[in-house]
Amino acid sequence: ISTADISRLHLRIGQTKPMTANRVVECISSIYRYAAICNLVPHGQNPTKGVRAFREQRRERFLSSTELAKLGEAIREGETDGIPYEVDDTKPTSKHAPKPENRRTVIDQHAAAAIRLLLLTGARLREILDLKWDYVDLERGLLFLPDSKTGRKTIVLNAPAIEIIAGMPRMSCFVIAGEKQDKPRTDLNRPWRAIVRRAGLPGLRIHDLRHTHASFGAGAGLGLP
Numbered sequence: 001i002s003t004a005d006i007s008r009l010h011l012r013i014g015q016t017k018p019m020t021a022n023r024v025v026e027c028i029s030s031i032y033r034y035a036a037i038c039n040l041v042p043h044g045q046n047p048t049k050g051v052r053a054f055r056e057q058r059r060e061r062f063l064s065s066t067e068l069a070k071l072g073e074a075i076r077e078g079e080t081d082g083i084p085y086e087v088d089d090t091k092p093t094s095k096h097a098p099k100p101e102n103r104r105t106v107i108d109q110h111a112a113a114a115i116r117l118l119l120l121t122g123a124r125l126r127e128i129l130d131l132k133w134d135y136v137d138l139e140r141g142l143l144f145l146p147d148s149k150t151g152r153k154t155i156v157l158n159a160p161a162i163e164i165i166a167g168m169p170r171m172s173c174f175v176i177a178g179e180k181q182d183k184p185r186t187d188l189n190r191p192w193r194a195i196v197r198r199a200g201l202p203g204l205r206i207h208d209l210r211h212t213h214a215s216f217g218a219g220a221g222l223g224l225p
Contacts, residue, residue, distance in 0.1 A: 003047045004023060010051055017080045018054035025051055061208040062215045067201060068119075074199040078107030078191065083198045111191040113164050119207060120161040122213030124149060125206055130184045131175045138166055 003014050008026060013023035027089070029048040045133045063071065069177040077083055082104030091169040097103065117128050127148050135144050171177040178185035188206065196204045 001047050003050050006047050007051050014054050017205070019056055022053045022056065025053065038085070053098075059205075061204065061210050061214045062202075063201075063208065067199070070199040071119075071195065071201065071204075075107065075112050076197045077198065078105065078195055079109060079112040082106040083194045085194070085197075105191070105194040106189045107195065110168070110176045110185065111188055114167055114185070114188055115135050115195065115206075115209070116164055117161055117193065119209040119213060120158060121155050121218070123155055124210065125188070127153075127155075129174075129176050129178075129186075129188075132173050133170060133175060136165060136174070136175065138162055 006025060010021050010025050011022075013024060025048050030044055032046040032048065034092060036043045036045065083106075085103050085105055087103060100108065105204060114128050117123065118125065120217065121128070121143070127145055130146075131143065135146070138157075141157040143157065145153040145155065168175055169177075172181035174184050176185050192206055196202070
């Protein structure tokens with residue numbers, strides 16, 4: 001694979017998705033770095049060298065108090081009555097859809113708790129989904145993460161976050177239980193899409209909850225810990 005190959009791939013993807021194009025090149029670069037460690041390619045051989053990344057416009061969104069209220073109401077509705085959804089009656093599969101009164105997406109307890117914890121702790125998605133009970137110290141209100149994106153990390157819990165974790169059933173070694181007891185939940189895509197749609201917050205990303213948490217803390221004069 002040559003630098004010219006990578007450059008053509010980067011340009012083709014970048015015509016419509018420049019950020020994705022940059023991530024693809026970063027991924028290929030990391031593969032070659034690891035291959036060099038394993039002596040599969042010579043050290044220093046990396047066809048991504050010289051491929052200039054597209055300029056990226058960083059997206060940062062902070063929820064207002066009104067938007068937070070809408071998000072909270074959508075979560076509550078999702079885990080109780082369920083969030084109603086529409087069906088495209090023009091599609092052939094629509095005849096198999098439930099009756100209109102039964103078209104509701106119910107958010108399970110663990111998904112709802114995960115989304116609330118993301119907002120209340122400012123943690124990254126995988127830090128919450130991979131959180132084990134062994135990492136939780138409710139007495140001192142701390143989460144001890146042995147391996148986060150930035151290495152070992154301690155998260156200080158506020159009272160609402162402690163209440164949420166304390167009320168979770170211990171169904172596996174993970175606080176946010178997945179389909180298999182020995183594996184963490186893979187994602188929150190389906191419940192998140194339903195909640196965002198119901199709250200009327202198009203384009204809101206899960207990572208925006210982390211930004212919102214930080215902005216409220218900074219606005220209150222709190223330090224980084």
